[in-house]
Amino acid sequence: MSNLPWGNSKILTDEEFFNRTQEISNLTNLLQSTSENNAPDILVTGIRGVGKTVLLNKIKQFMDKNYLVVYMDFSTSQSYQKNNMSLKGLYDFYYQKIIEETKLKGLNTLDAHIKKFFKTNNFKLKEVVVASALDISIPIPIIGAERDLEKYKDFVFRLPQEIYEHNKDKIDGLIIIIDEFQVVKELNNYLDSFLWNFRGYVTEQRNVAYVLSGSMGLQDNLISEIAGHNGAFGGRMLTININPFSKQTTSNYLNERAPELKFTSEGFDRFYKCTSGVPYYINTFARQLPVNEELDGNKVVEAFDNNISLIGSHLINEWNRLTLKEKDLVIALIDSPLKRVDLARKLNVKSGSLSDKLNKLQNLDLIHFTNGEYEISEKLLKRWLEIEYSQKGIYPYRV
Numbered sequence: 001m002s003n004l005p006w007g008n009s010k011i012l013t014d015e016e017f018f019n020r021t022q023e024i025s026n027l028t029n030l031l032q033s034t035s036e037n038n039a040p041d042i043l044v045t046g047i048r049g050v051g052k053t054v055l056l057n058k059i060k061q062f063m064d065k066n067y068l069v070v071y072m073d074f075s076t077s078q079s080y081q082k083n084n085m086s087l088k089g090l091y092d093f094y095y096q097k098i099i100e101e102t103k104l105k106g107l108n109t110l111d112a113h114i115k116k117f118f119k120t121n122n123f124k125l126k127e128v129v130v131a132s133a134l135d136i137s138i139p140i141p142i143i144g145a146e147r148d149l150e151k152y153k154d155f156v157f158r159l160p161q162e163i164y165e166h167n168k169d170k171i172d173g174l175i176i177i178i179d180e181f182q183v184v185k186e187l188n189n190y191l192d193s194f195l196w197n198f199r200g201y202v203t204e205q206r207n208v209a210y211v212l213s214g215s216m217g218l219q220d221n222l223i224s225e226i227a228g229h230n231g232a233f234g235g236r237m238l239t240i241n242i243n244p245f246s247k248q249t250t251s252n253y254l255n256e257r258a259p260e261l262k263f264t265s266e267g268f269d270r271f272y273k274c275t276s277g278v279p280y281y282i283n284t285f286a287r288q289l290p291v292n293e294e295l296d297g298n299k300v301v302e303a304f305d306n307n308i309s310l311i312g313s314h315l316i317n318e319w320n321r322l323t324l325k326e327k328d329l330v331i332a333l334i335d336s337p338l339k340r341v342d343l344a345r346k347l348n349v350k351s352g353s354l355s356d357k358l359n360k361l362q363n364l365d366l367i368h369f370t371n372g373e374y375e376i377s378e379k380l381l382k383r384w385l386e387i388e389y390s391q392k393g394i395y396p397y398r399v
């Protein structure tokens with residue numbers, strides 16, 4: 001087994017983190033303008049496993065010295081975890097994360113200001129522990145009326161700039177990184193108004209940079225809803241797409257970090273094909289390969305097929321959360337991409353009844369729509385389904 005990082009590590013050491021020098025210098029350069037009252041808003045896109053989260057955490061390390069950098073992952077918010085996405089839940093989470101980081105950095109958290117705000121609005125409060133090890137807890141309002149929610153929203157979204165105003169002798173600005181931003185899609189009917197509202201605050205804050213990120217394929221509608229010309233941020237948001245490692249980068253990476261893997265040239269070609277250059281797959285798969293023995297094409301393919309449920313475990317998790325009908329839909333696309341009418345015919349249902357399911361699968365980036373046809377996005381998921389079928393004679397509806 002080689003010495004590469006695990007696929008689920010979120011923070012890599014400098015020894016583990018490879019390359020991305022261009023992306024790091026782009027991002028840090030853009031973010032530096034925050035100190036000149038000209039904070040940028042950036043969207044970092046890229047498929048799952050490509051390395052967005054580890055990159056953002058590196059950026060945090062780089063910028064931490066002069067800025068208050070808040071990293072938050074929307075998918076860890078309680079309201080998302082409990083399958084109960086709501087505006088209030090997101091505001092709470094946002095507010096907690098900002099206060100937590102501000103306290104950790106020993107800055108003025110405006111406690112008095114916050115208390116006063118809650119008091120003037122007669123909010124009932126509950127204490128929420130944000131970092132038990134550090135004994136940090138903060139008050140969160142219990143909201144009844146719609147009008148109160150509006151006020152709370154205003155307070156929460158203005159907080160970052162306020163924090164800057166009260167700490168400008170100590171920091172050059174704030175950088176708010178929101179990872180797994182795509183989970184806001186689960187706000188459904190509230191999504192549009194959330195994005196437009198959020199934008200209103202974000203664009204007026206000259207000392208707070210926002211970096212939104214998440215696993216979004218390039219076709220994802222959310223990207224155009226955020227950064228497209230008619231999207232919430234109009235042309236104002238800069239988009240940076242993180243690409244998989246090229247074949248050359250992958251080869252350099254393995255030669256340097258895992259020299260004990262002895263690929264033949266054909267073996268390496270197969271390895272690159274299997275992983276598509278996605279660092280998550282590269283690391284997870286490479287860790288399963290036998291060391292100091294010649295790895296030719298056949299050996300690589302065999303090892304890949306034998307370990308596919310491990311390499312694709314995050315996809316299989318997604319798969320398990322799908323309903324029976326959603327699974328049917330994915331399975332119907334294994335042999336070839338299909339037009340919607342043909343898909344409906346294959347499943348023996350009305351075309352209109354597919355909308356919600358297709359949307360959900362697209363939101364999860366499990367399928368995408370190109371040239372009028374639906375197609376499975378994740379080759380690995382497809383391969384896993386094929387292998388399961390060939391071994392068991394039935395598709396894995398329950399794993």
Ligand SMILES: Nc1ncnc2c1ncn2[C@@H]1O[C@H](COP(=O)(O)OP(=O)(O)O)[C@@H](O)[C@H]1O
Pocket residue numbers: 005006007008009010012016017018019020046047048049050051052053054055215278279280281283
């Ligand atoms: N620059 C890198 N160097 C080495 N390994 C990386 C790099 N980027 C990503 N990885 C590997 O891929 C895994 C997934 O990265 P992550 O940032 O979580 O992807 P994403 O957020 O895009 O889904 C990491 O845990 C790590 O094993």
Ligand SMILES: [Mg+2]
Pocket residue numbers: 052053054179180
């Ligand atoms: Mg991530």
